[in-house]
Structures are given as structure tokens and as C-alpha cells.
Amino acid sequence: MSRILYGVSGEGSGHSSRATEMTxxxxxxxxxxxxxxxxRGYRNMSTEFDAIEIEGLHIVCENNxxxxxxxxxxxxxxxxxxxxxxxxxxxxxxAFQPDYVITDFEPTTAWLAxxxxxxxxxxxxxxxxxxxxxxxxxxxxxxxxITVLLIRxxxxxxxxxxxxxxxxxxxKNDRIFLFPPILRREVLDCKPRSGNHHLVYVxxxxxxxxxxxxxxxxxxxxxxxxxxxxxxxxxxFRPFSTDGFLRDLESCQSVLATAGFTLISxxxxxxxxxxAMPMAGQFxxxxxxxxxxxxxxxxxxxxTDRATLTRFFGQLPxxxxxxxxxxxxxxxxxxxxxxxxxKRKLDELLTRDLAVRGVRAY
Numbered sequence: 403m404s405r406i407l408y409g410v411s412g413e414g415s416g417h418s419s420r421a422t423e424m425t426x427x428x429x430x431x432x433x434x435x436x437x438x439x440x441x442r443g444y445r446n447m448s449t450e451f452d453a454i455e456i457e458g459l460h461i462v463c464e465n466n467x468x469x470x471x472x473x474x475x476x477x478x479x480x481x482x483x484x485x486x487x488x489x490x491x492x493x494x495x496x497a498f499q500p501d502y503v504i505t506d507f508e509p510t511t512a513w514l515a516x517x518x519x520x521x522x523x524x525x526x527x528x529x530x531x532x533x534x535x536x537x538x539x540x541x542x543x544x545x546x547x548i549t550v551l552l553i554r555x556x557x558x559x560x561x562x563x564x565x566x567x568x569x570x571x572x573x574k575n576d577r578i579f580l581f582p583p584i585l586r587r588e589v590l591d592c593k594p595r596s597g598n599h600h601l602v603y604v605x606x607x608x609x610x611x612x613x614x615x616x617x618x619x620x621x622x623x624x625x626x627x628x629x630x631x632x633x634x635x636x637x638x639f640r641p642f643s644t645d646g647f648l649r650d651l652e653s654c655q656s657v658l659a660t661a662g663f664t665l666i667s668x669x670x671x672x673x674x675x676x677x678a679m680p681m682a683g684q685f686x687x688x689x690x691x692x693x694x695x696x697x698x699x700x701x702x703x704x705x706t707d708r709a710t711l712t713r714f715f716g717q718l719p720x721x722x723x724x725x726x727x728x729x730x731x732x733x734x735x736x737x738x739x740x741x742x743x744x745k746r747k748l749d750e751l752l753t754r755d756l757a758v759r760g761v762r763a764y
């Protein structure tokens with residue numbers, strides 16, 4: 403069996419959710435695994451796995467928009483602590499002597515793999531943008547180019563890339579393998595039904611959206627993300643709870659939220675139409691929303707106003723039909739089998755020599 407260093411991005415919970423499923427599988431196969439992460443990723447995984455905390459890249463967002471200068475300053479201020487934790491990580495790598503490195507869009511472990519000439523497997527949803535052909539509007543071409551450049555800088559030359567996606571394009575090379583999204587066990591165990599509410603997941607910066615929702619008194623909304631627990635007309639605010647959120651997702655008519663990959667994947671697996679509000683300056687979210695609408699599973703709400711909401715609710719029956727067909731197909735095939743497919747590919751990669759190892763001494 404192999405020793406595996408597994409780097410996990412700490413931004414949001416999507417990376418750690420996916421990595422948790424894969425790490426459980428690796429451990430069940432007898433591999434030794436050390437997790438490297440930060441922030442939410444470290445908090446989510448350190449209670450179950452052997453993990454070391456590092457400083458990671460943080461994206462500063464305000465009013466659903468990425469703030470590049472504030473992002474740069476926020477990360478530069480952490481320089482001293484980042485250096486100390488990097489030294490601790492290098493010490494761990496030298497002691498652990500990993501055979502492979504897996505990265506879920508975590509750059510420190512990716513660059514250590516390059517330095518020590520170790521086989522690097524990327525397992526994320528970002529690399530579909532690097533190694534898969536897809537269409538995007540001309541207005542996003544600069545953002546697309548910058549995004550691909552950043553992916554190349556953060557994860558240099560992976561030996562193989564396992565990319566999760568709900569939309570498919572032609573592969574650019576033989577190093578990329580495409581799979582359906584990896585879903586956590588709790589989602590796979592859900593029994594979806596259509597209740598009388600729409601699930602809304604936003605932050606306090608979306609006051610304008612909440613005002614618009616109030617103008618649809620015949621619709622009921624359950625709202626997460628505003629740090630409130632009360633009722634305001636047709637809006638029921640709830641504090642975040644993993645179990646509570648999942649129950650409301652399981653029973654909702656539709657989802658209104660930002661265009662993050664993980665929540666979209668979970669929603670369409672459960673047959674829920676999705677109003678996607680992509681974060682400005684975040685190309686991946688913009689792409690997610692565009693492809694979601696092209697597939698007929700939701701609406702790309704790059705502009706959130708009453709007209710967009712009216713269009714979404716008007717198209718809801720047709721959207722429900724389209725996304726229900728997708729959900730039924732995946733349940734028929736067995737989503738657990740889809741998860742199994744990517745695990746089998748990872749097993750295959752770990753049983754053969756992916757690259758010449760040991761060029762540089764630990």
C-alpha cells in the first residue's frame with residue numbers, strides 16, 4: 403500500500419466534502435493518508451483524519467463580488483505564520499516520505515510534489531476548465547484566460563487529473579478523466595420530495611434579493627445564511643445546521659443561491675431547479691450558471707431583479723421536468739456507482755508508476 407499526502411483547499415466546504423469521501427476510501431484500501439488543509443477544510447477533516455494545518459489562499463468577497471486587492475492584502479498579512487507552517491509541513495513530508503500527492507486544488511502540496519518529483523493527482527472540479535473544451539461568452543474570455551492561468555500556477559503539471567462535472571466537453575488530452583460530481587453519503591441517502599417552500603442560501607449582503615422575494619407573497623421561502631432565526635412575511639430565516647439545511651433541500655421546490663459547484667450538484671441530483679446567482683469576478687461560478695441554464699436545469703441570474711425571479715417561477719414546471727429526468731437517470735444508474743467509478747480510477751492510478759520518483763532526496 404502507498405503513503406499519500408492529500409492537500410485539500412479550505413475555501414468553502416465543497417473540497418473537504420469530496421476529499422472526505424475519497425479519504426475514507428483510501429484508508430479502507432489500506433493506504434496511509436495525511437491531510438493538509440486550512441480554515442474550513444481543516445476544521446471539517448481534522449476530527450476524522452490525521453491532518454496538519456497550513457495557511458491557505460483566501461478569497462475576499464463583498465456583495466457577491468471578488469475583491470482582488472483586498473484578497474492580495476489579506477494573504478500577504480499572513481506571511482510569517484504561513485512560513486512557519488510551511489516549515490512544519492516540509493518536516494512532515496520528509497518524515498512521512500509520501501509515494502503520491504493528491505490535491506483538491508490546494509497549491510502548497512501541489513508544488514511540493516513538483517519539488518520532490520512525486521506523482522501528482524489532481525482531484526477537483528477546477529481542472530475541467532483547464533483540460534476540457536467548453537463554450538463561454540466573449541464577454542468572459544479575459545476572465546476565462548486568467549482563471550486557466552491561475553489553475554496552472556496553483557497546480558503545476560499534474561500527472562493525472564480526475565475532474566468532477568455535471569456538464570461534459572471534449573477532453574484536451576489523455577491525462578484528464580471526467581466523472582459525475584462526488585456526493586456525500588447524507589445526500590445519497592435523501593428521499594427527495596416537493597414541499598411548499600423554496601430554499602434560499604445567501605448572505606446578509608443580499609438584502610435586495612430578500613426585498614424582491616417579499617413581492618411574491620404566494621411563494622414561501624426558507625432562508626439560510628443571514629444569521630437570523632425569525633419569520634418576516636413569506637420569509638422564514640433559519641440558522642445554519644447541516645442536518646436542517648439538508649432536510650430543507652430534500653423537500654424544497656427549488657433552490658436560489660450563488661453558483662457554487664457543490665450545492666448545484668446536490669440540488670440537481672435531488673431534482674431541484676436552481677436559480678444561480680454567480681459571484682462577479684469568479685469565472686467558475688459564471689460558467690456553472692451558464693451551463694446550468696443551457697442544460698435546462700435552472701436560470702443564470704447574473705442580474706438579480708424581479709423580472710429574473712418572475713421568469714424563474716414561470717419556467718419552474720419545465721425546469722422541474724428537465725432536472726427530474728437527470729436525477730432519475732443518475733439514480734437509476736446508481737450515484738453510488740458513479741462515486742465508485744472515480745474511486746476505481748484512483749485505485750488504478752495508484753497501482754502503477756505514474757512518474758519517475760525519488761529524483762530529489764527528501
